[in-house]
Amino acid sequence: MAEKTLHTKICDLLGIKYPVFLAGMGAIPGMPRTGKYYTGTSPELVAAVSNAGGFGVFGAAVVPPEGIEEEVAKIRSLTSKPFGVDLMFPAVVDQKTQDEISKTKESLPTTQKEFYIFANRMREKYGLPKVKAPDYFYNTWDPAYVRKQFDAALEAKAPVAICSGVGTSKWAVDRIHEAGKLSVSLIGNTRQAKRVAEMGTDIVVAQGTEAGGHTGRIGTLTLVPQVVDCVSPIPVVAAGGIGDGRTLAAVLALGAVGAWVGTAFLISSESSFTDAQKERLLRANEEGARITTMFTGKTCRAQRNPIAEEWERMGFKSLGMPLQSFLVADMIASIEKAGKPELCFLPSGQVVGMLKGVRPAREILEDMVQGAVNILKQDALNIPAGVV
Ligand SMILES: Cc1cc2nc3c(=O)[nH]c(=O)nc-3n(C[C@H](O)[C@H](O)[C@H](O)COP(=O)(O)O)c2cc1C
Numbered sequence: 001m002a003e004k005t006l007h008t009k010i011c012d013l014l015g016i017k018y019p020v021f022l023a024g025m026g027a028i029p030g031m032p033r034t035g036k037y038y039t040g041t042s043p044e045l046v047a048a049v050s051n052a053g054g055f056g057v058f059g060a061a062v063v064p065p066e067g068i069e070e071e072v073a074k075i076r077s078l079t080s081k082p083f084g085v086d087l088m089f090p091a092v093v094d095q096k097t098q099d100e101i102s103k104t105k106e107s108l109p110t111t112q113k114e115f116y117i118f119a120n121r122m123r124e125k126y127g128l129p130k131v132k133a134p135d136y137f138y139n140t141w142d143p144a145y146v147r148k149q150f151d152a153a154l155e156a157k158a159p160v161a162i163c164s165g166v167g168t169s170k171w172a173v174d175r176i177h178e179a180g181k182l183s184v185s186l187i188g189n190t191r192q193a194k195r196v197a198e199m200g201t202d203i204v205v206a207q208g209t210e211a212g213g214h215t216g217r218i219g220t221l222t223l224v225p226q227v228v229d230c231v232s233p234i235p236v237v238a239a240g241g242i243g244d245g246r247t248l249a250a251v252l253a254l255g256a257v258g259a260w261v262g263t264a265f266l267i268s269s270e271s272s273f274t275d276a277q278k279e280r281l282l283r284a285n286e287e288g289a290r291i292t293t294m295f296t297g298k299t300c301r302a303q304r305n306p307i308a309e310e311w312e313r314m315g316f317k318s319l320g321m322p323l324q325s326f327l328v329a330d331m332i333a334s335i336e337k338a339g340k341p342e343l344c345f346l347p348s349g350q351v352v353g354m355l356k357g358v359r360p361a362r363e364i365l366e367d368m369v370q371g372a373v374n375i376l377k378q379d380a381l382n383i384p385a386g387v388v
Pocket of ligand 1: 023024025026027040059060061087164165186207210211212239240241242260261262263264346348349351
């Protein structure tokens with residue numbers, strides 16, 4: 001990489017060279033995976049981003065506690081640079097007991113008959129096998145299990161930050177600090193930003209609606225400056241739609257001190273996604289990443305999916321998180337068993353339309369940084385010299 005560099009205060013806080021994060025991307029069963037556990041961020045990808053000077057984050061939302069320990073050790077064996085772990089703390093984990101969650105889950109076949117008729121019709125239409133989702137489909141909604149995942153991430157000495165994409169809890173922020181680590185919270189509006197700031201989080205990730213995965217309603221362009229203003233002096237990292245030097249320079253201009261990049265790294269050589277899924281992303285354009293609530297109960301941006309589209313046409317309403325995930329669990333398990341990538345849940349952002357090809361993560365990151373440097377130094381600004 002050329003000698004030009006891009007340095008913000010987040011680089012000093014985390015001890016990294018470039019203000020570019022690999023977003024902690026989890027994966028749910030039924031999503032493609034090439035490794036042992038469901039995650040979009042293989043240990044190889046996390047290490048590659050950190051080794052290239054960015055900050056790799058391991059998406060551990062559905063990785064079991066013993067898997068977190070194993071994968072963190074693997075990342076540590078591949079890099080001596082800083083990295084983080086991302087988990088989910090949905091509010092339901094604080095509000096409900098496992099007993100309450102199980103009771104509502106058991107009532108689904110009686111209360112949601114219409115959905116089961118629909119699921120049978122989809123099975124026949126797409127030739128899917130009848131499959132019962134294994135227990136681990138439900139684990140991430142068990143409050144005791146989530147706390148065990150959290151303990152595993154905290155006890156692993158290596159990660160310097162614990163990130164949370166779905167919900168942040170005060171008890172978690174406090175324990176992260178007691179362990180001498182940094183807390184990173186992902187939010188989608190200023191109300192959530194103020195909430196996590198009051199809890200004492202160290203870094204706020206402001207994620208615009210363009211993003212892949214669970215996402216809110218506000219675009220990155222308008223969200224980032226408003227969040228910067230309302231949580232200052234807490235550093236804000238921008239997420240949603242960042243995939244090259246132009247978009248990286250843009251979010252720095254909005255006041256962000258770094259970029260949290262998900263979809264653009266999914267097509268890296270090291271990502272956990274299969275070749276078929278990477279090709280599907282490379283063929284897609286910006287219209288292909290649509291919001292659906294069918295898979296998880298929350299608004300989630302993913303590649304167009306024929307089953308989700310029929311579900312919406314039928315006028316079904318999401319049961320919310322986690323009940324909607326329970327409802328679709330058997331259907332997702334059967335899609336996974338059928339091995340039909342076009343029917344798989346594939347979260348990805350609107351940035352897919354500008355992704356060029358499968359490349360090593362280092363190359364993606366270095367291009368992004370170099371492109372931003374050129375723009376910020378005005379070499380590549382679309383403004384004639386002397387005008388400003
Ligand atoms: C496949 C996929 C899985 C994701 N899983 C998680 C997750 O488990 N936790 C989380 O905090 N964010 C998750 N996200 C959101 C990312 O952290 C990030 O905010 C988003 O990808 C940024 O937008 P971009 O996709 O336009 O780069 C996921 C995104 C994708 C595409």
